[in-house]
Amino acid sequence: MNRTVLLFLLFIIMFAFSCEQNTNSIVVYTTVDQVFSEPVLKEFEKETGIKVKAVYDTEETKSTGILNRLIAEKDNPQCDVFWSGDPLRTAVLKNKNILYSYTSKAAEGIDMVFKDKDNYWTGFSARARVLIYNKDLLKDDDVPQSIFDLTDKKYKAKVAIANPLFGTTTFHFAALFSVIGDERAKLFLDSLKANDIVIASSNGDVKRRVVKGEVYCGLTDTDDANEAIKESANIGVVFLDQKGIGSLIMPNTVSLIKKAKVSDNAKKLFDYLLSEDTEIALAKSCAQMPLHKGVKLPKGVLSLDNIKPMNIDYNKTAGKLENIQGYLKAWVEDK
Amino acid sequence: MQSIMSIIKLKNISHWYSDNRVLDNLNLEIEKNKITYILGSSGSGKTTILRLIAGLEVPDKGEIYIQNIKVSETNKIIVTPDKRQLGYIFQDLALWPHLTVYENISFSLKNMNKSEIEGEVKGILSLFGLDDYLQKFPHQLSGGQQQMVAIARALALKPKILLMDEPLASLDVKSKRKILDYIVSIKEKYDLTIVYVTHDHREAFAIADNIVVINEGKIQESGTAEKIKNSTNDFVKYFIEW
Amino acid sequence: MLYTIVLLPVLFLLVLPVLNIVVLTFFDSNLSESIASMSTDLFMLLLKSLAISGIVAFISTFIGIVLGFSLYKSDIKYRNVFRLLILIPLFISPYILAVAWKDISVLIFDIDTSLFKKTYSFIGMILVHSTIYSPLSILIIGSALSNISKQMEESALLIGGFKDMFFKILLPLIRPSIITSFVLILIFSISEFSVPAFLGIRVFTTEIFTQFSAFYNHNLAMLQSLLLIFICVFLLVSERKRISNSVFLSIGTRGKEVKLYSSRKIVIFSYIILSFTIVFTVFVPLSILVYQSFRTGTSKFMEALSLLLPTISDSTLLAILGSIISVFIGFVAAYYSEVLNKKLMNLMLLILFAIPSTIFGIALIKFYNNSILNFIYSSFGILIIGYVGKYSFISTKLIGNSIKQIPKSLEEAAVIQGIGFFKRIRKIIVPLVLPSIFASFIINFLFCFGDLGISIMVYPPGTEIMPIKVFTIMANAPESLTSSMALIVFLVTILLISLLFFIFKKIIAKYNVNY
């Protein structure tokens, strides 16, 4: 009896401290939802034989885990490649001096707009900010076509956005501030508040509320919109401001982490993520729009060519964010 | 009293619980092979005396000798409780509730093989008329039987001294009488010195060789039952009236 | 000796990392700036959080008393089944419970006006938290109730009626466990974060979270957490004071018999209240999960199963190892604190318990992420260290309350008879507190098995553990998949817990604990 107990304990202690020492491997941290990122990484493993050890997190929790982990690990980075769902968080890391500047051949087909000017990050496959609405609750004529329509009385207390302190919503607001100027943006936010806008805990929560009919419509990302359509037949999607300032386009970004020695394997994955194959895979799995020109798109996926993008400088917008964050916090809390 | 005869000696013992002084410069000698009763009202420090003798409490001042060996001194235990060759019957008996009568008694037997232990335990238990209760748990026994088990357990290691802290307080007169008789007989059989603590002077008068009356941590009177009965000490007179 | 052997690793592996970041925070150049930004608004927020969590603790403890009595003192059938069922809310994730309840209330009440929404959110948070934490209270209070010896109640019943006995004897006797339950739940509730975040309530923890994940301001978050830690420590220390002043009933030295009430009124009341609670906290949310999982057929459920199956064995082993160590450390800390009055380790564990998970995670990273300790940081070892640091205090608390009830004489009797220290522990103390050792093992297991806060900060790259996987998949998954995963987690947990119960029953029978 006692011996079995001891053996059992020994076994689980060994299990606890056993760690695979595989030299032909790399560590990836990604904030892109596991359902979509994992298949891409698995494919890379299969093609190259390089083992990918991933740490996943989710936008749903504002990626607290990964970002804070990267910051805390700064003095002895574990991570080789950081794959982010948006350029914003990458900008935070760039400011904290955690990234490594790298120019990839694979990125040649991608527009300069979607790259960091110092090459700390490179964008690929993009999502857009869109409006989703519940067709049972809004007639075609009533569907907002501009973000500025949302201050209209007829949508009072029936529009949802995610908490603008986090994630892509922050980025959206920062973009607005840089496009229409601080003063107009603040006026707009104040009238949103006056119109009792509903602040949800995340983009996923916005989706949920629209699908359930708690609100008429809400701002969210294309991947959430895509899921909403899969879940419910009565969801419509609108790219806002196509006649005005345009819709916000948010690329994924990939960066290398600054280390004593940045491995070749890391660069291989970097290149792989920027390849057309990856963009096609992501277009298929979550309707992301490829940034390489002329990629053959699966049916039903929009191309960047069909959308009027919001004209912003991604580098500057990330900087803008730091200026308005205090204001946004006050705005949320005052609700 | 001649110190050659005394097996336990407390010298200038004082003891506090935080700022409550319980024993005040107490000097006490216990005669060998006698039954000594320590008599006092509750809260007078009787239990504390037993605990000091047993080494469960460290004296704040003074010295304690057992068989002429210094076992405790100010703030120090020199000989640990298990080396003092004594048995202790606690006020609450302290039978281990999750062990059977057999296990309670065999628990401390060491350096013996299984059949030796069995013989030993059975021997003790039959002496106390508990043969039928080997596999019972303490709570399945009557109060008197529990006392017997506690005494049997204390005697299993053949101690020289038995310290008893009011173990019979809750018994009826008849059972009490029976156990007291046992105590006298085992004293003879085991060649024991017994220190017995109680607030019941009639019990003391019935079987004590010596009686020590204490109050508020000080000895009021000590000697034979006769001496106590004729004491002129106010407290003693008052105490044995009841 | 044993104390030192256990204390040293606790100090070096668990406390030092925290000390390290506290020191780093205080030597940071922006310290004064951070302090300046802690306005009065923050203190108001703290008060608000305290008020909400106070209500939660009050309600949960009240439920704990009523249901504890029904479960442990009334003569009902299928007691063990009820005991197991009532524990269930403890292992449904708070977030999922919040979502389920919100869905129901939207269906029933069709909440509309924003004023109502705001009050609703508060009520919602109190409701969800009370649901999750009541089982803890039931467990704590129930085990105290079952330690009261029959005579005490019966003698009171002879003099007064049931009511007198209940209020004048029973309640005062279990006062220590009532206080413990209140304080523990207050601390749990005030440091829980997912429910207020989901319901959009601004509380102290969401504020700390914002500093972390919107501003990446570790120093300010750290300072704010210190405030929270300070409050928790204050609460627990004053709890200790109150408890040590109150009577502590003891395990009978002459054996124990639990009085069970079999009057029709009490038994029927117990059945009703237990069934109601189980329907309300278990059946309703579960049916919603089942409905949402299978509404579109079984395919999503199968998908969830294939996603989660590979994670079960690692997660289970980790949680078991984590809780074995926690219980061991908890026992040692409790024994030395209660019997030998050495309280240092207790205090250390308390502080670790009060630290928000994210901060603890960062502390672990900063300490373990270097070339020397990398073998721990890159293995499951880091998770175990995280679990043990965060949850050992629960064991200390539960086992400590039990050890307090053992009369000192039981051990002293053994000392005099020359029984060595380890044999005393093994053969006397451990068997007597076995029920609370098991209770804390179960609770620790549940917390380790479901831990997200620390795990997400430190789980080794390339590994998969269940809560993380559920969480990272849940984000974008359709409702049916999310619900399926919640359902599977639930089923796996209940299976494991039943297994543990079964094993414990065997061990308890072997040790004759139900004397």
Ligand SMILES: Nc1ncnc2c1ncn2[C@@H]1O[C@H](COP(=O)(O)OP(=O)(O)O)[C@@H](O)[C@H]1O
């Ligand atoms: N462990 C303790 N801590 C504090 N006070 C104690 C302790 N044990 C006993 N006392 C106090 O010391 C006094 C003497 O106690 P005790 O020796 O048990 O008396 P007796 O056995 O004669 O009733 C009492 O006032 C009691 O309250």
Ligand SMILES: [Mg+2]
């Ligand atoms: Mg006494």
